[in-house]
Amino acid sequence: MQHFINVILPIPLEKLFTYSITKAEANFLKIGMRVAVPFGKSKIHTALVAEIHTTAPTVYEAKEIHQILDDDPIVTELQIKHWSWVASYYMCSIGEVFRSAVPGAFLLESETLILKNPESIVQEDALTDEEFLVFEALERQSMLKVQEIAAIIDKKNVLPILKRLLEKNVILTKEEVYQQYKPKLVRYVKLGEKYQSEDALGALLDSLSRAPKQSKVILSLFQLQGRNQKKTTVKELEEKSESSASIIKTLIDKEILEDFFVRTDRVVFDAAKKPSLLKELNEYQEKALQDIEASFAEKKVTLLHGVTSSGKTEVYVKLIADCLEKGQQALYLLPEIALTTQLIARLQNYFGQQVAVFHSKYTVHERVEVWNNVLTNKSKAQIVIGARSSLFLPFSNLGLIIVDEEHESSFKQYDPAPRYHARDSAIVLANFSNCNILLGSATPSIESFYNVKQQKYGYAQINRRFGDVLMPEIELVDIKELTRKKRMKGHFSERLLQGITAAVEEGEQVILFQNRRGFAPIVECTTCGHSPQCPNCDVSLTYHQYKKQMRCHYCSYHMALQQSCLACGMATLNTKGFGTEQVEQELQQIMPKLRIGRMDLDTTRGKHAYEKIITSFEKHELDVLVGTQMLTKGLDFGNVSLVGIMNADNLLNFPDFRAHERSYQLLAQVSGRAGRAKKRGKVLIQTYNPYHQILQQISANDYEGMYTDQINERREFKYPPLHRIIKITFKHRDYGKVEDASAWFAKSLRVSFADNVLGPEFPAVSRIRNQYLKNIVLKMKKDQPLGKTKAYVRKIERSFDTIGQFKGVRVIYNVDYI
Numbered sequence: 001m002q003h004f005i006n007v008i009l010p011i012p013l014e015k016l017f018t019y020s021i022t023k024a025e026a027n028f029l030k031i032g033m034r035v036a037v038p039f040g041k042s043k044i045h046t047a048l049v050a051e052i053h054t055t056a057p058t059v060y061e062a063k064e065i066h067q068i069l070d071d072d073p074i075v076t077e078l079q080i081k082h083w084s085w086v087a088s089y090y091m092c093s094i095g096e097v098f099r100s101a102v103p104g105a106f107l108l109e110s111e112t113l114i115l116k117n118p119e120s121i122v123q124e125d126a127l128t129d130e131e132f133l134v135f136e137a138l139e140r141q142s143m144l145k146v147q148e149i150a151a152i153i154d155k156k157n158v159l160p161i162l163k164r165l166l167e168k169n170v171i172l173t174k175e176e177v178y179q180q181y182k183p184k185l186v187r188y189v190k191l192g193e194k195y196q197s198e199d200a201l202g203a204l205l206d207s208l209s210r211a212p213k214q215s216k217v218i219l220s221l222f223q224l225q226g227r228n229q230k231k232t233t234v235k236e237l238e239e240k241s242e243s244s245a246s247i248i249k250t251l252i253d254k255e256i257l258e259d260f261f262v263r264t265d266r267v268v269f270d271a272a273k274k275p276s277l278l279k280e281l282n283e284y285q286e287k288a289l290q291d292i293e294a295s296f297a298e299k300k301v302t303l304l305h306g307v308t309s310s311g312k313t314e315v316y317v318k319l320i321a322d323c324l325e326k327g328q329q330a331l332y333l334l335p336e337i338a339l340t341t342q343l344i345a346r347l348q349n350y351f352g353q354q355v356a357v358f359h360s361k362y363t364v365h366e367r368v369e370v371w372n373n374v375l376t377n378k379s380k381a382q383i384v385i386g387a388r389s390s391l392f393l394p395f396s397n398l399g400l401i402i403v404d405e406e407h408e409s410s411f412k413q414y415d416p417a418p419r420y421h422a423r424d425s426a427i428v429l430a431n432f433s434n435c436n437i438l439l440g441s442a443t444p445s446i447e448s449f450y451n452v453k454q455q456k457y458g459y460a461q462i463n464r465r466f467g468d469v470l471m472p473e474i475e476l477v478d479i480k481e482l483t484r485k486k487r488m489k490g491h492f493s494e495r496l497l498q499g500i501t502a503a504v505e506e507g508e509q510v511i512l513f514q515n516r517r518g519f520a521p522i523v524e525c526t527t528c529g530h531s532p533q534c535p536n537c538d539v540s541l542t543y544h545q546y547k548k549q550m551r552c553h554y555c556s557y558h559m560a561l562q563q564s565c566l567a568c569g570m571a572t573l574n575t576k577g578f579g580t581e582q583v584e585q586e587l588q589q590i591m592p593k594l595r596i597g598r599m600d601l602d603t604t605r606g607k608h609a610y611e612k613i614i615t616s617f618e619k620h621e622l623d624v625l626v627g628t629q630m631l632t633k634g635l636d637f638g639n640v641s642l643v644g645i646m647n648a649d650n651l652l653n654f655p656d657f658r659a660h661e662r663s664y665q666l667l668a669q670v671s672g673r674a675g676r677a678k679k680r681g682k683v684l685i686q687t688y689n690p691y692h693q694i695l696q697q698i699s700a701n702d703y704e705g706m707y708t709d710q711i712n713e714r715r716e717f718k719y720p721p722l723h724r725i726i727k728i729t730f731k732h733r734d735y736g737k738v739e740d741a742s743a744w745f746a747k748s749l750r751v752s753f754a755d756n757v758l759g760p761e762f763p764a765v766s767r768i769r770n771q772y773l774k775n776i777v778l779k780m781k782k783d784q785p786l787g788k789t790k791a792y793v794r795k796i797e798r799s800f801d802t803i804g805q806f807k808g809v810r811v812i813y814n815v816d817y818i
């Protein structure tokens with residue numbers, strides 16, 4: 001009898017590929033192990049075993065596998081089941097899900113470039129002979145392909161060796177080097193082990209009396225440590241003792257000093273610190289908790305709808321504690337992990353070292369570590385906090401998923417495939433894992449609230465803020481009149497300036513929100529009307545005053561600000577619109593004494609930049625924080641009494657059927673940062689259109705009213721959650737090709753779906769990085785069988801692929817989203 005495996009290759013192949021294996025291999029292999037397989041012209045790929053069987057493929061002859069890479073599965077069968085759901089629902093291949101789900105180091109192939117990890121301190125005696133050979137080869141040549149390494153050490157089976165070296169942090173794959181984020185190691189010193197006792201120390205100082213420079217180093221170390229009781233870096237010691245690196249090195253060589261390295265950015269929890277007791281819930285939180293538990297008992301997805309600062313996090317903490325008590329794992333999904341230092345600290349405070357953070361910005365090594373800890377159910381990874389990709393971790397005993405801020409649009413991945421929604425995929429994962437799932441938000445998505453209304457989801461509510469602080473008072477400031485009468489100071493109304501002054505005089509803090517970064521979104525010539533465009537994208541360039549640059553926010557294009565118009569040559573360039581940078585600058589001019597900070601993509605690029613701004617605002621080193629929507633995400637500042645929204649209108653006029661819902665959510669979330677701890681907060685919203693329905697609903701805190709309006713609109717215009725949509729995007733450098741390809745596709749779709757096909761239409765930004773884009777939207781009734789529809793669309797795509805004229809046009813699917 002012959003044996004075969006079907007494997008998942010990390011590439012966009014529609015089908016699993018079959019390879020032949022020996023009987024012994026069949027006995028050894030398990031689903032979820034990796035194998036190295038030949039694919040295409042002499043290429044070796046890492047593939048994942050998905051099925052083991054005895055049926056030979058009919059249309060091709062199965063090749064043999066190259067080798068087995070794992071001793072135990074690294075992926076569970078449940079994951080494979082979940083990944084195939086993701087692939088089929090979001091119309092991509094399971095290989096694409098596999099590729100994005102596992103750390104890059106799991107996917108070595110013959111072409112992968114390997115290099116030495118420059119940050120790592122390698123203990124050579126901890127390496128096996130073979131590992132050492134690889135290490136040595138990389139000392140001589142900085143970068144080698146996997147197949148070259150195989151040749152050097154004369155071994156075909158090189159992948160298992162590389163796998164171990166990756167785990168030991170000795171080597172890196174090339175992709176990793178290109179990651180924008182590099183971990184930083186700081187070098188510290190302490191007194192050597194031998195000199196810890198008084199006697200030994202005395203003897204040492206005596207013996208050093210003839211080496212004044214060395215003894216000065218030792219004395220400086222005492223001074224530094226004595227004063228602040230903390231670890232001393234080599235750099236500090238060098239400066240303090242006015243010595244050189246070589247003197248310190250001599251002392252280290254003599255084992256009088258000992259150096260050690262600490263990663264500065266890793267989320268480490270002080271093991272010595274005792275976890276805090278959970279807070280006692282108030283009666284509203286308690287009631288919500290009971291409702292959630294009752295709903296869990298009925299196996300329902302449950303929505304916790306609690307106003308901002310109602311203490312939802314403490315309810316999650318209770319549920320997590322219960323889950324751990326049952327010996328199960330908990331997953332805490334967040335929209336953007338970079339923005340959550342506050343939350344991580346809060347959870348570590350309760351659960352100590354059981355909290356693991358999974359983060360795409362972490363090194364491969366760290367991601368592999370979390371992966372393995374989750375797989376083997378280590379105590380270090382009982383709670384995983386992570387952004388959307390942590391959904392793909394190898395949980396073996398998942399008891400609870402929390403989707404915090406479930407309404408957030410960043411749960412949707414747009415590029416590359418899988419173009420999935422993490423909340424919806426989490427619901428399916430919970431179902432497959434038979435575990436509880438809680439969605440939480442102060443402003444639930446229309447979809448989730450609809451499911452509550454349909455009684456598909458359970459529901460729990462907290463209507464008041466913790467500590468009975470009132471919801472902030474919201475005031476709309478009509479700036480249309482003020483602008484006409486020229487009574488604005490820059491972009492500030494008198495009312496807003498008064499508010500800021502009053503708050504700051506009381507020793508309170510202010511948050512100002514503007515939805516655009518940069519100084520001004522558009523530069524326009526007042527003579528000829530020309531405004532500089534990005535040469536690669538169909539958008540105007542944004543003016544950034546600080547760098548005196550015009551920048552494209554879609555690609556990285558930038559140019560120096562021109563003195564005169566490129567079209568007509570007149571020196572009449574003017575800015576239109578405004579961004580956070582301008583808000584900051586104007587306010588500083590109006591109130592020079594104010595301490596103002598700014599938080600947007602431009603000020604938070606460095607790894608710690610974000611944390612720094614938050615911390616200095618928390619410590620009240622700043623009076624005012626100006627920022628983009630980064631400010632909205634779950635921040636908890638006690639001293640903010642005023643939130644100012646500079647201009648609500650640009651949010652509302654977005655060309656997306658979710659624009660009004662999003663505006664409501666965004667405004668409610670920013671407003672929610674005001675008055676959280678003691679006294680009632682105030683929100684001032686500047687707008688040209690105070691009668692806009694959404695602004696009225698925001699002022700009245702009327703979520704239900706907003707929901708009713710939106711659901712009616714969605715019903716009328718056939719949008720989710722009442723209808724399903726698939727957006728099909730066509731992409732190519734050639735304008736004409738995109739036109740023809742999309743027209744052909746739309747015509748084919750119309751044969752079956754008639755009026756339910758919209759477009760093709762160019763999106764608002766119809767060219768990005770020199771690629772033209774055109775969209776078709778397919779709408780479906782809820783009861784129309786989804787699988788059949790998708791299969792039909794795929795069939796059209798297959799015919800499309802055979803048409804030579806459309807070669808190279810990319811077809812991209814987005815399900816449920818536009």
Ligand SMILES: Nc1ncnc2c1ncn2[C@@H]1O[C@H](COP(=O)(O)OP(=O)(O)OP(=O)(O)O)[C@@H](O)[C@H]1O
Binds near residue numbers: 308313
């Ligand atoms: N039971 C409790 N005992 C003491 N303090 C509490 C309790 N519940 C909440 N708090 C405090 O109230 C504040 C608001 O709570 P929390 O941040 O959990 O609200 P939230 O509902 O998650 O808000 P948002 O949706 O705006 O992020 C926090 O500072 C928190 O420490």
Ligand SMILES: [Zn+2]
Binds near residue numbers: 536553554555556557
């Ligand atoms: Zn561009």
